[in-house]
Amino acid sequence: MSGPNTDYDPVEVAAVQPEEVDAAREAALAAIAAAADLEDLKRVRTEHTGDRSPLALANREIGALPPQARKEAGQRVGRARGEVNQALAARQEVLEAEHAARILVEETVDVTLPTDRLPIGARHPITTGAELIADIFVAMGWEVAEGPVIEAEWLNFDALNLDADHPARTMQDTFWTASSDRTGPADDVHGAGTGVVLRTQTSPVQARTMLTQEPPIYVVAPGRVFRTDEYDATHSPMFHQVEGLAVDEGITMAHLKGTLDHFATQMFGEGVTTRFRPSYFPFTEPSAEVDLKCFVCRGVDSASCRTCRGEGWIEWGGCGVVNPRVLIACGVDAERYTGFAFGMGIDRTLMFRHGLEDLRALFEGDVRFTTAFGSEL
Incomplete structure (x- = not known):
């Protein structure tokens, strides 16, 4: 083949x-x-x-x-x-x-030209609010005082005439960071025998001021405070207070009333004054609750006012003449000097001032909320 x-x-x-x-x-x-x-x-x-x-x-x-x-x-x-x-x-x-x-x-970009591509930041309203309050009192000749948020039990309670059995010392109101040892010397501010707490008010700043300065004393103390409250629309375990203290010769309740009326006018406008209702605080005697004349209806047409709910007045804070025991505990001559003290919530004041309905809006970090306030109040 x-x-x-x-x-x-x-x-x-x-x-x-x-x-x-x-x-x-x-x-x-x-x-x-x-x-x-x-x-x-x-x-x-x-x-x-x-x-x-x-x-x-x-x-x-x-x-x-x-x-x-x-x-x-x-x-x-x-x-x-x-x-x-x-x-x-x-x-x-x-x-x-x-x-x-x-x-x-x-796509050339002239980097020398101003731009608004990045959003402009804004300071938090609590920061600017505290500074506004401080400015009001600085303009009156007062000083701004500060202190630590982790505070000695003696300064937070004992120096303010809150004895060892006072209910505010319990876990219902106070965050304790170190246990209390009541066997130590009661006058030892920083040593053994004192517990350590997250301060429940800025009053320890007042005690520290009286321990380190001679009268006359005029200080305002804004800052964070802590209490074991529920977190809801009107309460928070961390909030902000401003407290004021005046210690001088001849101080009376009349000076306190005039100071708070001026404070209210500066914060809420002309014609807004305060009234006192008898109350009790261990560190002041006599003591009073401070009510603010409604800044919406001005007490004229209060029946239909949603802000004051027909009262014409809004609860604002507490005040009184400094208890002589507090003066003595802090080394001030109670025979020569008298004083007054007051305390308001900065958060609550801002809620009044700006018509906020939920306290949590101040703490949740939403930049849209903060930006609405701009750089200043």
Whole structure:
């Protein structure tokens, strides 16, 4: 039997003919050169080098050729595909450079111009509120006093005439950070025999002031305080108070009333005054609750006022003449000097001033709430 006739080509494969390969190459090179941008070049790449492109189809047809023809056809198609890929890479480099240059021109930013792209921050209303209150008293000649929030039990309670059995010392009202040891000396402020608490009021600042300064004393003490209250619309375990203390010769309740009336007027406008209702506080005697004349209805049409609920007055804080026991405990001559003290919630004052209904809005850190107040009150 004779062998196979290897010179005979029974298959007509037009895709690998020289003229077809050249035509496909020229078409691809022309399309690449005409690509105006990277998006056009991406489309050209798919059309002329993708799986369904003419050169890719020609490359697959090489296998149908007789062995003698495959080498030449493979080299022909390979050269064509190589030229197309080189042209694509070169055009890609040119178009990327053009794109980068265009972006530099079109998106140039003049960094010397003012911009409002970043939101302008705002100070927290409690901060500006406390500073406003401090400014009111500084303008009257008072000083601003500060103290630590972690306080000695003696300064927080004993110096203020709250004895060892007072209910405010229990866990119902106080956060204790160190247990109380009542066996130690009661007059040792920082040593053994005293517990340590998160201060329940800013009154310890007043005690510290009397221990370190000689009268006359006129100080206002804003700051954070802590009590074991529930967290709801009107209560918080952490809140802010401002307390004032005046110790001098001849101080009376009349001085206290005039001071608080001026404070109320500065905070809520002309015509807003205060009234006193008898009360009891261990550190003042006599003591009074301070009511604020309603700053909405001014007590004129109180029946329909939602702010004061028909009372014409709003509870604001507490005050009184400093108990002589407090003066003596802090080393002040109670025979020569008298004084008055008062305390209000800064948070509550801001709620009144700005019509806030939920105390939690002051503590939840929502920048939209803070921004509404701007940089100042």
